[in-house]
Amino acid sequence: MRDALVEAAFELFSERGFEQTTIDDIVSLAGVGRRSFFRYFPSKEAVVFPDHDGCLADMTAFLAAADPTGDPVGQVCDAARLVLRMYAGNPAFSVGRYRLTKQVPTLRIHELSVVWRYERTLAGHLRARYAARSDGALRADVIAAAVVAAHNFALRSWLRSGGEGDVGAAVDEALQLVADTWGDDAAGGSGGASQDDEVVVMVARRGTPMWRVLQGVEAALES
Amino acid sequence: MRDALVEAAFELFSERGFEQTTIDDIVSLAGVGRRSFFRYFPSKEAVVFPDHDGCLADMTAFLAAADPTGDPVGQVCDAARLVLRMYAGNPAFSVGRYRLTKQVPTLRIHELSVVWRYERTLAGHLRARYAARSDGALRADVIAAAVVAAHNFALRSWLRSGGEGDVGAAVDEALQLVADTWGDDAAGGSGGASQDDEVVVMVARRGTPMWRVLQGVEAALES
DNA sequence: CCTCGGTGTGGCACTCAGTACCCCCGATTA
DNA sequence: TAATCGGGGGTACTGAGTGCCACACCGAGG
Numbered sequence: 001m002r003d004a005l006v007e008a009a010f011e012l013f014s015e016r017g018f019e020q021t022t023i024d025d026i027v028s029l030a031g032v033g034r035r036s037f038f039r040y041f042p043s044k045e046a047v048v049f050p051d052h053d054g055c056l057a058d059m060t061a062f063l064a065a066a067d068p069t070g071d072p073v074g075q076v077c078d079a080a081r082l083v084l085r086m087y088a089g090n091p092a093f094s095v096g097r098y099r100l101t102k103q104v105p106t107l108r109i110h111e112l113s114v115v116w117r118y119e120r121t122l123a124g125h126l127r128a129r130y131a132a133r134s135d136g137a138l139r140a141d142v143i144a145a146a147v148v149a150a151h152n153f154a155l156r157s158w159l160r161s162g163g164e165g166d167v168g169a170a171v172d173e174a175l176q177l178v179a180d181t182w183g184d185d186a187a188g189g190s191g192g193a194s195q196d197d198e199v200v201v202m203v204a205r206r207g208t209p210m211w212r213v214l215q216g217v218e219a220a221l222e223s
Numbered sequence: 224m225r226d227a228l229v230e231a232a233f234e235l236f237s238e239r240g241f242e243q244t245t246i247d248d249i250v251s252l253a254g255v256g257r258r259s260f261f262r263y264f265p266s267k268e269a270v271v272f273p274d275h276d277g278c279l280a281d282m283t284a285f286l287a288a289a290d291p292t293g294d295p296v297g298q299v300c301d302a303a304r305l306v307l308r309m310y311a312g313n314p315a316f317s318v319g320r321y322r323l324t325k326q327v328p329t330l331r332i333h334e335l336s337v338v339w340r341y342e343r344t345l346a347g348h349l350r351a352r353y354a355a356r357s358d359g360a361l362r363a364d365v366i367a368a369a370v371v372a373a374h375n376f377a378l379r380s381w382l383r384s385g386g387e388g389d390v391g392a393a394v395d396e397a398l399q400l401v402a403d404t405w406g407d408d409a410a411g412g413s414g415g416a417s418q419d420d421e422v423v424v425m426v427a428r429r430g431t432p433m434w435r436v437l438q439g440v441e442a443a444l445e446s
Numbered sequence: 447c448c449t450c451g452g453t454g455t456g457g458c459a460c461t462c463a464g465t466a467c468c469c470c471c472g473a474t475t476a
Numbered sequence: 477t478a479a480t481c482g483g484g485g486g487t488a489c490t491g492a493g494t495g496c497c498a499c500a501c502c503g504a505g506g
Contacts, residue, residue: 001484022461022462023463032484033486034485034486035484036484036485039484043464044463108336109332109333109335112335113331113335135400137376138373138376139400141375142369142400142401144372145368146368148368149365149367150364152364174361177358177362181405182404245492256457257456258457258458261494266493
């Protein structure tokens, strides 16, 4: 029944557009009553994202079962990969939906709320794991946002290409940037600077007098 | 006229709730025609965020006028502070709106779309500045998301407290975490780092062997 | 004084999403 | 067979948002 509604909806959406399609059109094509549509989907937009409720539940379960001693950043990255797997499982559907959401403001906004739920789930996991840190909640929010942004960056590139290429590898690469900067084994720096063994490196102009460098180092170490 | 509508709307919203207030209630209280409401606000939700359009324009202008040779991360952090200033400018209004959006799902979703526009604006600026990097677009998206998350973290803490305390300092501290990890002067977060005369200073743990510091400096200057 | 174009506003009617309520049908049980 | 119950259908309603037209105001020009 759900599937019938989704199929009918996408057929009409791709044919005449989202806004030009009414609920009555969908239910008459699916051969069900109008009232039944709202039994399965709370809104017209929700029918475009029929699989995210289950995916969010999967993510929640996955994080609840995660090793409490493992790297939390790695865990939320893996949780994000669950979403990716859902998209990659149905490339044609995902690409069709992407094209739709890209040009319908209402759907873009609805997608934001879907993504937001994932992000809050990830942030909640990180908050619990970072409870000991003084800036734990802040770090949790920032890292969750970064993970979602990296995931979506790679996902959208893939969707924009029409589903060509290896999404998994692209997402791995994108998430690697986040994991490198925020994970337990963070070892990345910015630009040419390198960070190693908790030594963070400064950058100065070529020709900078050494006394200036030392002045800066001293000031920094005194804090 | 806009102000009259906003004032009437918030009076009714705080009195009987958002969903229990109709557009007709608002316009009759404001003493204007129903049609005029939709001339000033595209939706019922938009009246709750009347100042964000102007703020987004300010942010766009600010970033367009930013120094092309400056630290892009610092610039987007400053751009985020523009939003903060708007909130801090009207603490009572901001807190009232926060309480409202917290408990009305429709408004939460609308707020997401508002935040999303800011984030895309920041990301656009960073993308242009990171065009030379191979992972520029990814970095831009991740940093923009991190800046927004940090900003919102501090802002929401302040709003939750009812507008008590120094928001500016809280946001500065939150943004510092992002700037330290992603900015040009990425120099581990003790906050004592100083930037002077384009000399960007590193921070190392006390007791760090000097050869390690020099090694880092050399590597940085070679880039 | 009247006219004209532009602009801001009110009023009316309409579409359509979403909801409350009731009914129908089929299945199970006494 | 009668009673109950649950999933689905139908109907009527509220309210957001839109299109269209009429009206008032206002400065410019005849």
